[in-house]
Amino acid sequence: MKQSQLFTKTRKEAPADENSKNAELLIRAGYIYKELAGAYVFLPLGLRVLNNIADIIREEMDAIGGQEVQSTALQRKELWQKTGRWDDAVVDNWFKTKLKNGSELALAFTHEEPMTDLMKSFISSYKDLPAYPYDIRTIFRNEERAKSGILRGREFFWKALYSFSKDKEQHDEFYEKIKQAYLNIYERVGIGDKTFVTFASGGTFSKYSHEFQTICDAGEDTIFLSQEKKIAINKEVFNDEVLNDLSLNRGELSEFRAVEVGNIFSLGERFSEPLELRYMDETGTQKNVFMGSYGIGISRLLGVVVETLSDDKGIVMPEEIAPFSVHILALGNNENLFREAENLYFDLKNAGIEVLFDDRDIPPAQKLQDADLVGIPYRVVVSEKASQNGGIEITHRKTGEKEYLDPSRLVSYLMEG
């Protein structure tokens, strides 16, 4: 894309009504726009990143048998009454509303009940199991206090997968697979080395659930981490019993602030029982389906990436999720060099590389500043100075590493990584 066509602009100053690093940088760089506290518009740059993260998640979910659906944002009251979750005393951060005819309904905050009910139409035999529908969508939570920019919003973009298995064995096998899939996701979005499986409270049907916590000062959670064993314990369940269960001792753990970037739960029959999701097993006996749920906040992931990877010049986008892979800057007012930059832009596009071409008629310094702020992984400068140094200049945003290249070699250079 040509940058002159991009309707968003960068800003020199951060808005006064934001305190968090992630919101400040994302707003300054033109990735997001604040609509109200806890609700942000994802602008073209931000949306590209969201879509890239969602695509990674799709790949990882599909690889372990997930099948994507698009759920509804409107939810029926009756299902939640059956499981005892409709009452405001049980779930207090739920947006509820009414139809014109007066019947109550709600805006989706999770989908255990609707998804369980839906699967009743398709599951009746052990032959129908397991099944792993998942959903990528915006959900709503009436937070009493939204905060930390994009990290805790009143609406946010997430993926939720629900597993339907015939028994605990079949469930456990999948649970381990998705745990690994989650780790793959964090690795691919660029925060793998800071993200750890964390033991957290499990609820009714299992002793523990697993959270994925990313070390980050902006986080709301406190975890005790064994760097060596790559295991952490959430402070809320930190006691001698857990330490014993995990064969850890206090001495090998250190305390960190962290952000929860995912949570996987064994639900057992918590929802299949009240909603009567049953199947006939091999012996002709009716049984409840064994369930699990697995959530990962996509917009929050973007926030965590910015919180943990940016530097004093701006955002540093990891390659797999960056809005563009390459940022071409034409510096100076040399007509020939501008043409050369434009040709490079078309070459890269034709090679299937996502490229942003800064073709704007503004001073070089501004283009350089903007490139740092937006944080695209590779910056390619076409200028007289670069020509004198042997062609075009390519700089890695993350490391600052710089090299000069003959323009004809750029495509192959990028394809090889």
Added chain:
RNA sequence: CGGGGUGUGGUGUAACGGCUAACAUGCUUGUUUUGGGUACAAGUGACUCCGGGUUCGAAUCCCGGCUCCCCGACCA
């Protein structure tokens, strides 16, 4: 939901209860400059969050509401 703070051109800030609400930035036009937000000039742009009140006079003081930020509580 408890506590603290905040609200002024698009953005960031200033202004003792007292002249036509100031500065920077942005934006427009012209000249200039062309590797780290270039320089100069001329323009543009505000019912000072909303509603009451005090006062000769309110951006400024008082009351109520809302907004946004922070701490805490909460967070399938």
